[in-house]
Amino acid sequence: MTGRQPHQNYMIHDVHNEGTDLDYFIWLIRGTNGDILVDTGFNEAAAHERARTLTINPADALARFGVQPETIRDVVVTHLHYDHAGNLDRFPNARFHLQDREMSYATGRCMCHGALRHPFSAEDVTLMVRHVYSDRVVFHDGDGEIAPGITLHHVGGHSDGLQVVRVETARGPVVLASDASHYYGNMHRGNPFPIVFNVGDMMQGWKEVERLAGHPDRVIPGHDPMVRELYPQVGDDAFALHEKPSRSFVK
Numbered sequence: 001m002t003g004r005q006p007h008q009n010y011m012i013h014d015v016h017n018e019g020t021d022l023d024y025f026i027w028l029i030r031g032t033n034g035d036i037l038v039d040t041g042f043n044e045a046a047a048h049e050r051a052r053t054l055t056i057n058p059a060d061a062l063a064r065f066g067v068q069p070e071t072i073r074d075v076v077v078t079h080l081h082y083d084h085a086g087n088l089d090r091f092p093n094a095r096f097h098l099q100d101r102e103m104s105y106a107t108g109r110c111m112c113h114g115a116l117r118h119p120f121s122a123e124d125v126t127l128m129v130r131h132v133y134s135d136r137v138v139f140h141d142g143d144g145e146i147a148p149g150i151t152l153h154h155v156g157g158h159s160d161g162l163q164v165v166r167v168e169t170a171r172g173p174v175v176l177a178s179d180a181s182h183y184y185g186n187m188h189r190g191n192p193f194p195i196v197f198n199v200g201d202m203m204q205g206w207k208e209v210e211r212l213a214g215h216p217d218r219v220i221p222g223h224d225p226m227v228r229e230l231y232p233q234v235g236d237d238a239f240a241l242h243e244k245p246s247r248s249f250v251k
Helices: 044-050 058-065 100-107 122-133 184-189 199-213 226-230
Strands: 027-031 034-038 074-076 095-099 137-140 144-147 150-154 163-169 172-178 219-221 233-235
Touching (some): 027 163, 074 144, 095 150, 199 219
Parallel strands (some): 034 074, 095 137
């Protein structure tokens, strides 16, 4: 009989608690049409509940760029997991861009299963529902545009309604892949991150984000600390994705 490690026997487990470093990013898109925020991170209560380290609340971090939460008019929520859809109460004048499928998923029968609902916060999902009733949610079904040069694209996989953001920049289109690929290694090695709704959609999503970007170096994964090494720092824990990375993934 061959010995097995316990984690080899279960597909769904909380990999956030394991040894590999995992960073949490939000992104601020600055352009002629105003500032657009991609994801809203999580707050101190969620950090305490899930034993995460929160260096600064994302809403407060915007002040480093001269931006106040109340001036944000558009927020893209790539998906409703707790680390991407917290702090929804901190942006009183924003409208939230979300895929139809993500709201259906987060409020539907799949949430009857603990393994699937674990990455969600009932409080965050409930608040998004309240924003729907306040006419503050813009739903998208697949591809959509929120401003010239800024488009949304449904890829699914990690969460059923996961969407990515394609941004035209001086170096070409950059795709904020969110959790379509947590790490560069997931897509480059063809090895899925284990928190997943549909493995096939996740793997197809890697091809889609690279197609949208036009080059592997213009795809930004959702949690890889390597992002901080590759891109120039423009402030405390802030990085300029419109600049070229310090090295290429293409040999």
